[in-house]
Amino acid sequence: MKKFLLPILGLFFINTVPAQKSLFPEINHRVVVIAHRGNHQHVPENTLASFEQAIACHADFVEMDLRTTKDGKMVIMHDATVNRTTNGSGKVSDLTYNELMQLTVRPASASDTGHYKIPLFEDALRICTGKIHIYLDFKDANVVQAYDLIKAAGMEKQIVVYLNKEEQYSQWKSAAPQMPLMASIPENIKTEEALNTFLKKTPVEFTDSADPAMIPFLNKRHVAVWLDIQGNDEGPAKWNDALKMGVQGLQSDHPEDLVKFLHQN
Template identity: 30%
Template sequence: MRIKIIGILTLLASQFCYAQQISNEIETISKLLFEPKSKEVLVIVHRGDWRNAPENSIRAIENTIKMGADMVEIDIQKTKDGQLVLMHDKTLNRTTNGKGNVSDFTLEEIKKLYLKSGIGIETHHRIPTLEEAMLVAKGRIFVNIDKGYNHFDEVYKILERTGTLKQTVVKSGGDYEKVTSEKGKAFFNQVVFMPVVNLDKPDAATIISDYTAKMKPVAFELVFNSDTSKIINQFSQIKNTGSRVWVNTLWPSLNASHHDDLAVEEGNLKDSWDWIIAKGVNMIQTDRPQELLQYLRKNKLHR
């Protein structure tokens, strides 16, 4: 009996330690996110670890957490019966063994399908709901819900129900006036909000200064096809106003060709991640998370 009690106590202690570890990790990420001048570069993994698991799958999220990344980006679509599931495309064709629009299938029908790997091979993984994904991420990693703005009322209910509001980022490409007219000013206090600004557009500086003056976002996601914008050399000024600088290194058109594959496939760090870091970027969304984390840790830019 004594041995049995000791075993139970040991199990409870280990569960407590694990829960404490999870809590500490999300608190660490949250603290860093709201420290724009921190040297730590936060890593966001695009669609989860899709090179080693189907994109937008539970396994892809779990892999991202195990890597020690700070945030996972996921995509959502709505089913015929109004349920939110993880899926980038409007159709099932590319990433599952089904065909047709997600919106033409009920959740029950969607759950019978299987996800495909990055090279198009059918796997045993199923399509998760947003709620299932958020429960996996809860207390472990921040989540950026792409298209979360478009379905915000439904998203908000799920985040509230799962207790994940404070670890979720929702973004919009609209300016401050557009977002407030669509969602109201209270929206900015409901989740972590981040504007997306295209630096190639002439009104980019105005959009950034307007947001900074009126609600001071936690970060700006900045995209640029060319590197001619003056703002690219003013990232430090953005951080000084209280916002982090997020850049996507996924493919050339988002970062003036200073992208992941240039670093990994060609070994050209000088014109890829070195260039990005030198500009003062401190949030990077990547398709090469393992390699990027290794690079940042080597340079003492990630814990």
Template identity: 35%
Template sequence: MKKTLNIGHRGAKGHEPENTLPSFQKALDLNVDGIELDVHVCKTGELIVIHDFTVDRTTNGSGTVSELTLSEIKALRINGHIEVPTLEEVLELVGKKCLINIELKGRHTAKPVSHLIEKYILEKEYKYEDFIVSSFQREELEMMYLINPKVHLGVLSQASVTQALEWATAFSAKAIHPHFSLLTEENVQKTQEQGFKIYTWTINETEDIERIKTYNIDGIITDFPERI
């Protein structure tokens, strides 16, 4: 059986506040093969690492990410003392230690993410293989493909492996990222025979992890990387 990549969900969400530098550091400490994170563009154009479209759930503030400036977001606190990071801050922390899965969560994120990946490839000797850019949003995936077809894409799906495969084919993606409840031995094998990898999410229970591993999966995204 081949190695299943161990990908920390929003860092190591089971141990530290999600999408924070402490969470990504914890994932690295647990020897992950990759980290997964979410990005939005704020009002002043920077890429902010946060899951929701608003800051209400995870910080001591309120408001829509796209309507807040970087300085306004940086003034907020998570758990009383942690800042909301930018994507560049996460990349500086993680370096080339593991795969970086950037989920395009907000609208109009494809173009700035493409530019940042290009910057790190040109200036810091990264490779396209160091990143995979995923999204549920067809328009963001399509935009990334049109801007830079060299960027490795992953198609997220909570509903249908078949639909994910259709999009993956349309945008020359490298992988599909289906919810683990959608997977069977048959559709995993079919997907891999078509040349796509499967990075599935979010599996936290040991019983589910062990079952999915028997499908010869390529990667598991989890809140608890030590369980993989």
């Protein structure tokens, strides 16, 4: 997840504020479990199969990355190119949807015998509707077009949008004023006074801030922290450390294990 700050209006606090419950009524855990690019332990990331497995393990949110093809189709792909995750090459934005459909997403392991394609956003919405919320990493797409698909799927109240570009903020506020948005706190914010000054100018609903010193001040201002915990060393020790910080959500590469950990602890 790239760090980028944008002004976001409104206040949400997913574990303690009743209004948050009305926005996301089907949260399964006090600490929100976010499946990073789906549950991709046994199937490839950002595929319909990974989203289905995130649903199966009872994650609260599935994170996915939105990009646009050369001919205007919205697809789920983290990287700007297809090189790493498929048997093809080139930028998503330089390839048509039909060209992408000729590619195969690489399996998760040698024992994975599945056949996977790059998903359309509308198919990802269909898989998730009524079953899991979406943490939408808005990489490169048209806001109005994306929101039209969200409305068509009836998922207006099941999505948080993570912003990557400054112009995306005003675009989302114009197209969907009630859509919850998320961005990062600048790394140079190191004191409560600096944070308060900053938040007065640019109120934030959600953040993925990783600075432990800032988390109590963010909590005090009712800014929900959904921490990126994924990595090679992810596990109970890191989860415990993150929970001690007072975060409200964890984005994980091991959502099934995290769910079990939370239930046991």
